[in-house]
Amino acid sequence: MSALQPLARLIAALLREDDRRCLLGEDVQSGGMLGLSRAALEHADLSPRLLGSPLTGVAHVAHAGGLALAGLRPIVLLSSATALLEALAAVRELGRWRWRSGQSESRGLPVLFVAPNGPGFGLGGEAAESVEATLAAVPGLELWCAGRTEELCAFLRSAATFEDDAGPRVLLLPRSVIVRDLNVDVDLDAALARAPIAVLREGEHATVFAWGEALTPALVAAQACAAASDEVSATVVDVGQLAPFDDAMEAVLVEHASKTGKIVIAHAGPRRGGLGAELAAMFADRCILRLDAPILRVCGERSTLVAGHEEPSASPSATAIAAAINQVVGY
Amino acid sequence: MQTTAWEPEGVEALLDSKGTLADPAAVSGLDLRSYYKKLIAARVLDIKLGRLELPMWASAAGEEAVSVALGELLAAEDTVFVGNRDPAIGLIRGMPVAELLRQLLAQPSAQTRGRGLPGSIHSDSLRIFGASEGLGVNLGLAVGHAHGQALFGRGRATAVVFGEGLTTTGSFHESVALAQAHDAPLVFVCKSQIWPEGAPPEAGLLGDNVADRARAAGLWSRRCDGADALGVRRSIGAALHRAHTGAGPSLVEVVVTPLLRDPPAERDPVERLRRLLDSRGEWSQPFQDVTEAEIHGQIDKAIAEVSQ
Numbered sequence: 001m002s003a004l005q006p007l008a009r010l011i012a013a014l015l016r017e018d019d020r021r022c023l024l025g026e027d028v029q030s031g032g033m034l035g036l037s038r039a040a041l042e043h044a045d046l047s048p049r050l051l052g053s054p055l056t057g058v059a060h061v062a063h064a065g066g067l068a069l070a071g072l073r074p075i076v077l078l079s080s081a082t083a084l085l086e087a088l089a090a091v092r093e094l095g096r097w098r099w100r101s102g103q104s105e106s107r108g109l110p111v112l113f114v115a116p117n118g119p120g121f122g123l124g125g126e127a128a129e130s131v132e133a134t135l136a137a138v139p140g141l142e143l144w145c146a147g148r149t150e151e152l153c154a155f156l157r158s159a160a161t162f163e164d165d166a167g168p169r170v171l172l173l174p175r176s177v178i179v180r181d182l183n184v185d186v187d188l189d190a191a192l193a194r195a196p197i198a199v200l201r202e203g204e205h206a207t208v209f210a211w212g213e214a215l216t217p218a219l220v221a222a223q224a225c226a227a228a229s230d231e232v233s234a235t236v237v238d239v240g241q242l243a244p245f246d247d248a249m250e251a252v253l254v255e256h257a258s259k260t261g262k263i264v265i266a267h268a269g270p271r272r273g274g275l276g277a278e279l280a281a282m283f284a285d286r287c288i289l290r291l292d293a294p295i296l297r298v299c300g301e302r303s304t305l306v307a308g309h310e311e312p313s314a315s316p317s318a319t320a321i322a323a324a325i326n327q328v329v330g331y
Numbered sequence: 332m333q334t335t336a337w338e339p340e341g342v343e344a345l346l347d348s349k350g351t352l353a354d355p356a357a358v359s360g361l362d363l364r365s366y367y368k369k370l371i372a373a374r375v376l377d378i379k380l381g382r383l384e385l386p387m388w389a390s391a392a393g394e395e396a397v398s399v400a401l402g403e404l405l406a407a408e409d410t411v412f413v414g415n416r417d418p419a420i421g422l423i424r425g426m427p428v429a430e431l432l433r434q435l436l437a438q439p440s441a442q443t444r445g446r447g448l449p450g451s452i453h454s455d456s457l458r459i460f461g462a463s464e465g466l467g468v469n470l471g472l473a474v475g476h477a478h479g480q481a482l483f484g485r486g487r488a489t490a491v492v493f494g495e496g497l498t499t500t501g502s503f504h505e506s507v508a509l510a511q512a513h514d515a516p517l518v519f520v521c522k523s524q525i526w527p528e529g530a531p532p533e534a535g536l537l538g539d540n541v542a543d544r545a546r547a548a549g550l551w552s553r554r555c556d557g558a559d560a561l562g563v564r565r566s567i568g569a570a571l572h573r574a575h576t577g578a579g580p581s582l583v584e585v586v587v588t589p590l591l592r593d594p595p596a597e598r599d600p601v602e603r604l605r606r607l608l609d610s611r612g613e614w615s616q617p618f619q620d621v622t623e624a625e626i627h628g629q630i631d632k633a634i635a636e637v638s639q
Contacts, residue, residue, distance in 0.1 A: 062471025096464070102443035
């Protein structure tokens with residue numbers, strides 16, 4: 001079983017728990033993107049808040065922002081993260097609306113966009129680009145990215161919970177993580193028991209920063225390295241929030257980079273222009289004297305467009321990440 | 332009087348260019364002198380603001396009928412999304428002139444902290460929401476806002492003001508589709524500037540008549556003449572009534588004539604209403620002078636206040 005059914009049940013639960021929440025999407029009244037509104041459809045009382053909308057490029061994002069202005073907390077199910085690129089004009093607007101009207105910086109529009117991202121469905125196309133790098137550059141937008149199948153529901157519950165009208169927020173769900181088998185029971189009432197940026201595995205000799213698609217390969221690589229040698233144990237940090245980085249988040253990232261001084265950054269998509277470059281630059285700025293090896297980035301192997309059958313090469317393998325760990329440790 | 336090329340086609344006239352009131356019953360109960368004073372206030376505000384050398388300033392002289400109708404007819408609980416030529420809506424809706432000036436001057440002491448877009452105003456308490464940076468994004472925001480109000484069953488209306496230039500964008504058509512899909516209590520108010528020879532040929536590719544296009548999309552729509560302040564009031568009032576009673580979205584196209592283009596006098600909404608008042612013996616030069624002096628004084632005082 002994939003995580004889709006628990007995610008659908010969670011969405012129904014989220015709607016039941018807070019009547020300010022509503023679900024937007026082209027076909028949410030007939031099952032929604034990946035069937036995510038199916039469980040909600042079974043409850044007739046939720047149907048007024050399943051807002052099926054015509055397919056529009058920009059206005060659906062603005063529409064969600066307007067609903068938030070009226071006091072709702074929309075959850076928008078997108079068919080792809082690239083829908084946000086098509087709607088960039090409205091995404092930018094939502095990020096700055098409260099600010100421009102003179103309100104405090106911490107107040108935003110509590111809209112959650114849920115979007116499958118990257119390789120995994122064999123579609124190619126989007127796998128060749130780094131959608132998150134574009135979105136992370138939008139002021140006022142919070143960008144989260146889930147990385148492990150067993151945590152998808154917890155990420156969704158936490159992302160759908162807005163404190164002090166934070167937002168807008170994007171939750172990226174890597175496609176390969178969505179379709180992977182879910183082998184554990186998930187507690188739908190459980191929020192993420194940690195911050196989106198957190199250490200998932202402790203090690204002494206290197207630090208791997210990874211997110212989304214690359215997170216599980218990073219954990220596998222760290223485990224394999226440790227199994228092969230006592231001298232190669234790696235910390236793995238999930239960078240589950242990609243923007244904005246506040247001072248506390250930067251401090252966590254810098255602390256874990258400084259501890260080992262040997263850094264590997266792993267993410268799907270192209271290396272050039274990816275967010276790994278931003279992290280590497282931050283480490284260079286903040287702790288270069290603590291670094292004992294060049295910062296290695298392990299990304300998709302392709303720098304060109306990606307056909308569906310080429311998707312496996314669009315994200316880093318555990319083997320490539322393990323090689324990078326060994327390289328920095330042995331530097 | 333001969334009809335000139337300046338007269339828009341397909342409009343429902345209430346106060347025509349000859350100064351004839353087609354349906355006196357339509358303005359029964361309306362204090363025409365008071366309404367006229369508000370048009371004067373909007374005009375004087377525009378003239379005064381034009382002298383302040385504001386960044387990217389665009390005059391709205393000739394468009395007062397829209398600002399006054401919205402400022403007058405929107406209920407306190409209704410909301411209006413404005414563009415960059417609508418500060419008079421703030422004036423009529425009761426925004427203190429000094430605050431209005433601070434916002435337009437982008438002063439840090441303004442409620443908007445100097446962050447608003449040029450020509451735009453914003454007030455949470457008056458439910459005036461400022462212009463958007465992205466082309467036509469305000470239209471989608473307004474649809475969502477109206478839709479949200481309806482979901483809460485609040486019986487309130489939302490209006491959004493924009494220029495005819497936006498009506499070739501995807502955002503415009505998308506927003507019309509969304510408003511229809513959700514039966515949003517929204518009034519689209521389009522200010523069309525199509526003075527003779529004025530618009531570039533590419534602007535009219537989809538037809539000069541925005542109301543017709545909206546009607547083809549299934550939207551209740553009206554086209555009226557911006558020089559006919561009473562007709563504009565009637566059309567916007569009807570559209571707001573639809574929103575308040577849950578009848579769904581509407582579009583009112585107002586053909587406005589920028590006074591900067593030096594049109595004939597009867598294309599000026601202020602002058603046209605003045606002629607009506609004069610014909611009814613309700614206008615005099617002293618009345619005009621006092622009205623203008625009052626608003627001049629009010630704005631001058633505010634300018635002095637924010638210049639300190």
